[in-house]
Amino acid sequence: MSDAVRITFQGSAEERDQLAREAAELLDGDEEFRRFVRLVTVPVEPGRMGGLAEALEIVGAVEPILTAAVGALGYWLGQRATAAPVTFEVRQDGVTRRITVDEAGLDEALRRFEDFAAGRSASDEGEGDVAGGDPVARPGP
16 A cells, blocks of 8 residues: 555636645544644635645555544545545546546545555456546546
8 A cells, every 4th residue: 555645636726726625624634643634725816915836745644543544534535525526536546547436436545545545446446437437547646
């Protein structure tokens, strides 16, 4: 398992910013997770007061902490998905998986998210629809 999991939400810049900040606030509000959470922002554009959040990273968390943080995020995502689907990409160890959480496929999508973040899912899992978590081929730093 990698020492970092990066979560990037899909949508407009403002939607991505809002979701990343809400997720970071959720985890930052828990003393157990606070030191492992990092909000990644893009450089400030001319005429703006601050940078937009680009992603949320969970960095350096040992497996039990990472599992608990992903579980908390999964619960939050489940609540958000009752209003509208939430699509995000999870990146770990140079592999990125796109997942859409919606009300209909909530349990399966969250299971795949948790398995992937814990390093338990690989290309040997069946490739499903986006809700199941399609791999996204991208080289990474």
